[in-house]
Amino acid sequence: MSTSPRLGSKVRALRGREGLTQKALAARLGISASYLNLIEHNRRPLPAELLLRLAGMFEIDLQAFAAEDDGRLGDDLVEAWSASGVPDLELTPSVLEGLADSHAQAARAMLDLFRAHHRTQQSMRTMAERFAMPGEAAEELGRGLLPTEDVTDFLGAAENHFPTLEAAAERLWSSAELEPDNLYGGLVRHLAERHAVTVRLVPVGREAGKVRRFDPTKRVLTLSRKLRPRTVNFQLALQIGLLAHREELGSLVEAGRLKSTDSETLATLALGNYFAGAVLMPYGPFLEEAREKRYDIELLGHRFRTSFEQVCHRMTTLRRPGAEGIPLHFIRVDIAGNIIKQFSVSGIRFPRFGAGCSLWNVYRCFQQPGRIRTQVSRMPDGGRFFCLATTIRRGLGGYKDEHTIQAIGMGCRAEHARGMVYSDGIDIDNGAADVRIGVTCRLCDRKGCAQRAFPALATPLRVTLDERGVSPFEG
8 A cells, every 4th residue: 555656755855854865764764765766756656664664763743744735735836836927936846846845834825925926916907907997896806815715725625525514414304304205395394493484485586686585583584486496495405504503614614714704604605505415415315326327417416306516516525434425526617717616536636826728628518518528638647537527507587687608527537437427438448548638738748739828837938930839839
């Protein structure tokens, strides 16, 4: 058994702290210096037995040493540096990853500076656009980490799984005596009997654009008839979560150490939504059906009377120890390429600064709206992922109301693909058919990519007057 290959830089930092040469440390570990060199440069994994020896020799906290947080920190730092545009400083990815491993606090401070720099650039562009458009009201800009980014980090740290909320959802089914065939009636009855809340469904347009409103004084929950029945049930379960489990939600948010009040409010709502999803799709029955139906999203939606996106969200939360589902990632983007929401339990890396790779099928599915597209993707580090994506039409109004088209992407590591119905007919093991994608252009050093929009961080920009490659950034 081996631990994460990203531990190499930690071993190197530990050896430097102890003032040992590679030869000296290798001798103490009972391995060759050349083998230690491969470990330190992440070309060989650090075996568990060697990790235990290191812990015994230097009295290190094994759990902290083996944690993957610094690996994610290193990835974020490399990406931030690639997007910063700071010239003439030769900080290679290995140097930045080493900084994250050996000086995590300094690396986080550096990452915060990059984020501030990125926000300042965004603010300057926004203000320039506003000056070019007289009459538009100005907004307060650059106030720190965006709440959406903060909450994404919070959910990611928990792998988007909250056992206490799962247990609370299961208790609700028992205490409220809910029935799958009349979930609406059971939830309305529970709100009335346990929380003295009256539910009112009002005609379209009555609430001036609001589809949900709760009056805590009058104890009235008002829902628009614009909402589909499955969404009405979701909103009822959300309201129960906000009322019955506010203290628990608050404890989870407090433990997350979010950066602002807005982040805390958004995180509370995200956890309330999590609870609602767990009520509509109870963990045990949902996992059983997912395995039986091989993660067929539409069939699961029919079974639990939920939407395509609700099923996708729920599938990412199946991380209960001893009853895990396939580790999945989730991403939702708009037609402009903006990443609106993301979770990654599969291990695939999403961009944090800038746009993603245009070769991802989640972007390409806009070319064929409504069709589920599949793709076996290979990342620059060799990681292989099976991905599926489709567009969804969002809107609550009628024919004349505006609707938006967004895309949802899901996926897992290639070795788990056979558990999903969408892999049928695809030669998963045929690496020659993989689509070679990256995180962002700046982090991808592949040559000959016609989709490249920016030069790679690791490759100097070479533009000549006499020659041009498949992209303008390859002379």
